[in-house]
Every structure is written in structure tokens, then in C-alpha cells.
Amino acid sequence: MTQQCEACGGVLLDMSDYRQWRQQAAPSAESGAEDHEVSDSPSARGCPSCTRLMQRYRVGLTPDFRVDHCPACQLVWLDKGEWQTLAQAGLTASLGEIVSTAWQRRIQSDELRALRETALRSKHGDACIDEIKRMREWLNTQPQHEELIALLRADW
Ligand SMILES: [Zn+2]
Incomplete structure (x- = not known):
């Protein structure tokens, strides 16, 4: 062929x-x-x-x-x-x-996402971004993740 x-x-x-x-x-x-x-x-x-x-x-x-x-x-x-x-x-x-x-x-969208992540990593540091990614992955597995995100922001 x-x-x-x-x-x-x-x-x-x-x-x-x-x-x-x-x-x-x-x-x-x-x-x-x-x-x-x-x-x-x-x-x-x-x-x-x-x-x-x-x-x-x-x-x-x-x-x-x-x-x-x-x-x-x-x-x-x-x-x-x-x-x-x-x-x-x-x-x-x-x-x-x-x-x-x-x-x-x-x-193109993968590349934009990678560029954004690089920018965020240089602003906040790898440890911070890794932690946020870990939290986000965990939150996404939770059935009530919207409520949990609201809890994160709430003063309780
Ligand atoms: Zn041809």
C-alpha cells in the first residue's frame, strides 16, 4: 500500500x-x-x-x-x-x-491548555498546581462535588 x-x-x-x-x-x-x-x-x-x-x-x-x-x-x-x-x-x-x-x-485546545498550565505553574509553583489538580480530580469523583466546592469557599 x-x-x-x-x-x-x-x-x-x-x-x-x-x-x-x-x-x-x-x-x-x-x-x-x-x-x-x-x-x-x-x-x-x-x-x-x-x-x-x-x-x-x-x-x-x-x-x-x-x-x-x-x-x-x-x-x-x-x-x-x-x-x-x-x-x-x-x-x-x-x-x-x-x-x-x-x-x-x-x-490547538490541548496546546492552549498546556500553555495556561505552564503560566499557572510559574505563577503559583508546581507544588500548588499539583495539589489543586489532585483536589480537582478527587472532587470530580464525588457525586456532590458542587456542594463540596461551595463548602470550600464558605466560612463555616
Ligand atoms: Zn495531489
Whole structure:
């Protein structure tokens, strides 16, 4: 289902072949601890089939690299090491989702949340933020958590 470029080690995936493969293959994370070097190309590349610029889609915060997608030809280009890195992260079955706006929006909101947390940690310190997170997680498990939060604020 793939074509590999001998020169750069990149891989071209035909998304219709990929979907067939995905239906047959049980998604599983590869357990090899070996780290694969990812050579994410810095700029957009032309589609090998129609030569138009491919759209870049970010995979996530970790691992953080971009895959190139041509929606017209339904082709995805993965730079050297990217497929292996997806496999390690258990994401080979998610490629169809990755090249969607919903996935991209989720990365953006994850990133905003991470930025906010970093800012809060530098303002209040790690110990404080860890404690608040611990309390919040515990509160969320309580059926009457709204009442408990009100108790926290109340003078009683
Ligand atoms: Zn194309």
C-alpha cells in the first residue's frame, strides 16, 4: 500500500489502500523502545501525483511533527521515521482522523491548555498546581462535588 522513496526514506500512502489495511489490521502499539529519528521537512511539499501543495497536519503535542496530505489525490506523505513514530505512539490507525480539522482543533485546545498550565505553574509553583489538580480530580469523583466546592469557599 505504500511507496518508499529510496533517496529520502519518506513514504507515500494511498488513503484508500490505507483504509482497507486499517479495516483488516487490528490497531496495536508497537512496543519497541527504539527511538526513530524523524526528519520532518520544514516546508510544504508538492503532491507527487498532482504537484499541488500538500496540506500539513500536525500529529499532536507528543509526538509533534506534521504529515502532508493531498485531499484531491487522497495521498499522505510521511517523512523518514514518521510511520515508525506513529506506530510507537499507537497512532497508525488514526491517520484518517489526524488529517481532519477536528483533530487539528483538538491539538490547538490541548496546546492552549498546556500553555495556561505552564503560566499557572510559574505563577503559583508546581507544588500548588499539583495539589489543586489532585483536589480537582478527587472532587470530580464525588457525586456532590458542587456542594463540596461551595463548602470550600464558605466560612463555616
Ligand atoms: Zn495531489
